[in-house]
Amino acid sequence: MEQERIILGIDPGTQLLGFGLIRADxxxxxxxxxxxxxxxxxxxxxxKLQAIYECIGEVCKSYHPTELAIESPFxxxxxxxxxxxxxxxxxxxxxxKEYGVESVTEYAPRKAKEAIVGNGAASKEQVQLMLEKTLxxxxxxRHLDATDALAIALCHHYETSRPLxxxxxxxxxxxxxxxxxxxxx
Numbered sequence: 518m519e520q521e522r523i524i525l526g527i528d529p530g531t532q533l534l535g536f537g538l539i540r541a542d543x544x545x546x547x548x549x550x551x552x553x554x555x556x557x558x559x560x561x562x563x564x565k566l567q568a569i570y571e572c573i574g575e576v577c578k579s580y581h582p583t584e585l586a587i588e589s590p591f592x593x594x595x596x597x598x599x600x601x602x603x604x605x606x607x608x609x610x611x612x613x614k615e616y617g618v619e620s621v622t623e624y625a626p627r628k629a630k631e632a633i634v635g636n637g638a639a640s641k642e643q644v645q646l647m648l649e650k651t652l653x654x655x656x657x658x659r660h661l662d663a664t665d666a667l668a669i670a671l672c673h674h675y676e677t678s679r680p681l682x683x684x685x686x687x688x689x690x691x692x693x694x695x696x697x698x699x700x701x702x
Contacts, residue, residue: 523549525582525613526670527573528662529590529605531565532557535660536573537667538580539652541674548652549580551663562601569608577616585613586673588665589623622676624669632672644668 521542528535537551554572556565576582587609590602610621627637634647641661648667649656656664694701 522584522674523580523582524584524586524670524673525573525576525580525618526666526668526673527585527587527606527609528665528669529569529588529602529609530556530662531562531601531605533662534569534572534605534609535662535664535666536576537663537670538576538582539667539670539674541678544678546652546671546674548654548667551656551660551667552576553660553663562604566604566608569605570612573609573612574616577613577618581617582613583619584673584677585610585618585621586669587621587623588629588669589625591626622673624672624676626665629665629668629672632675633668641665 521540524539524541524546526537526539532555534554534556535551536554538549539546540549554568556568559565559568587606590599590606613621630639630644631637633639633651634643636643639647641664642658645656645658645661645664648654648664648671651671652667656667
């Protein structure tokens with residue numbers, strides 16, 4: 518039996534930051550919690566980073582996640598937006614690592630939507646609906662940034678629970694067979 522993992526998903530932002538947690542045990546995932554850090558009233562960019570760091574630190578102290586899945590900044594036309602998102606992402610990653618998160622993986626927004634809905638261009642509402650069905654919970658529409666974070670966590674679970682996920686980028690089948698001789702019958 519696979520060891521239980523707690524995956525923290527984060528949708529970083531400097532206005533709204535979403536987080537979502539799932540428990541993964543083998544092939545099954547279950548909902549733990551989610552929330553949104555609202556930074557819209559804070560005008561100081563560095564105070565926002567401190568708030569992100571403190572919030573993610575508290576989440577990590579409360580739930581003890583073992584893995585972090587975080588949305589990567591998408592490349593847009595405005596370099597300042599990408600820079601701000603990168604700073605928010607960095608503050609969240611640093612807090613998670615400081616509180617014992619073992620691994621960090623980035624996912625593009627389209628990758629998470631595709632993993633959950635089957636369509637990389639799915640709306641936030643479509644993602645929320647599929648998460649409700651998959652995890653068997655009712656999610657509030659006002660938490661769409663948190664549902665995006667939950668989708669990133671579930672995407673990470675799907676990516677890491679597939680038998681060949683450990684072979685990605687490491688030489689394909691040959692390397693997988695060398696790394697896992699117990700799988701050969």
